[in-house]
Amino acid sequence: MTDQHGANTVAFSQPVVPARRYFTIGQLAREFGLTLRTLRFYEDRGLISPAREGSTRIYTHRDRARLSMIVKAKMLGFTLSEIKETLAEGSPAGEPNGLGLSPSQIADQIAHLEKQQSEIATALAELNALRMKLLKARVV
Amino acid sequence: MTDQHGANTVAFSQPVVPARRYFTIGQLAREFGLTLRTLRFYEDRGLISPAREGSTRIYTHRDRARLSMIVKAKMLGFTLSEIKETLAEGSPAGEPNGLGLSPSQIADQIAHLEKQQSEIATALAELNALRMKLLKARVV
DNA sequence: TTGCTCCTCACGTCACGTGAGGTGGC
DNA sequence: TTGCTCCTCACGTCACGTGAGGTGGC
Numbered sequence: 324m325t326d327q328h329g330a331n332t333v334a335f336s337q338p339v340v341p342a343r344r345y346f347t348i349g350q351l352a353r354e355f356g357l358t359l360r361t362l363r364f365y366e367d368r369g370l371i372s373p374a375r376e377g378s379t380r381i382y383t384h385r386d387r388a389r390l391s392m393i394v395k396a397k398m399l400g401f402t403l404s405e406i407k408e409t410l411a412e413g414s415p416a417g418e419p420n421g422l423g424l425s426p427s428q429i430a431d432q433i434a435h436l437e438k439q440q441s442e443i444a445t446a447l448a449e450l451n452a453l454r455m456k457l458l459k460a461r462v463v
Numbered sequence: 464m465t466d467q468h469g470a471n472t473v474a475f476s477q478p479v480v481p482a483r484r485y486f487t488i489g490q491l492a493r494e495f496g497l498t499l500r501t502l503r504f505y506e507d508r509g510l511i512s513p514a515r516e517g518s519t520r521i522y523t524h525r526d527r528a529r530l531s532m533i534v535k536a537k538m539l540g541f542t543l544s545e546i547k548e549t550l551a552e553g554s555p556a557g558e559p560n561g562l563g564l565s566p567s568q569i570a571d572q573i574a575h576l577e578k579q580q581s582e583i584a585t586a587l588a589e590l591n592a593l594r595m596k597l598l599k600a601r602v603v
Numbered sequence: 604t605t606g607c608t609c610c611t612c613a614c615g616t617c618a619c620g621t622g623a624g625g626t627g628g629c
Numbered sequence: 630t631t632g633c634t635c636c637t638c639a640c641g642t643c644a645c646g647t648g649a650g651g652t653g654g655c
Contacts, residue, residue, distance in 0.1 A: 360621085487608080
């Protein structure tokens, strides 16, 4: 993960370029653990709109920040259309508040996930009971 | 849930027909809380193959039993293709053992559901934290 | 004639996966 | 020439939802 070249040899050699002005699709895909197809799909769905250099996509730091919020919202279980709406309304100037989620959206999502959670818990209980039964049958 | 007609008036009137020899797609759909589309879809996927009377589907008690197993397996989180394979191998003569699940299938499914469970738990924890933050911000 | 149940296409949804076929620069 | 990254279609997957248009019997 560290620079393959000597770290201190060329300090201050390129102060013109802060860190990295733009990102390619491959760079962002690697960073966020997504596929190129996923990045292109999000663009098709209107979630990100990177600039173009010819036909090649060019992502800015703003695009990267947007993508970061998309990934976080996905981990919270929101759908892409919900995320799109949330990004459209909230964070007009980039709120420091994680995402631009409203209290009702959060409450709805909690209820939704809790329902899933209980369904999974029921299934797990039955599967464990079934496993026990098979183990006993095997022994006897 | 009880018979709308007098229960004792016509006892033994039709001993030839046990209860109901066949079922229509609508009857099974209502009984299992599925749509007609779902029943037809399962047939298209090769999970059930009801007989036909003209173009109308006719389900036997065996079809109904199969459907019951499909519904149970779905509740346990198995996919339709997994269910299809399980039904193809196991229960050749209708085992009393719930479904024809092998110990490894059960173990895999438990692992799968536990992974989902932990992802949901993580998401719920973050959402609750976020909700708390918003509530405090509202008060202050 | 209206109402109910049943039928067959067949496109839409969700979030991508997976080739196919082609380009540009080291 | 090979290898890597990037691109645009476009069909496939999963489990159905949702009309459209038509039939049969009370």
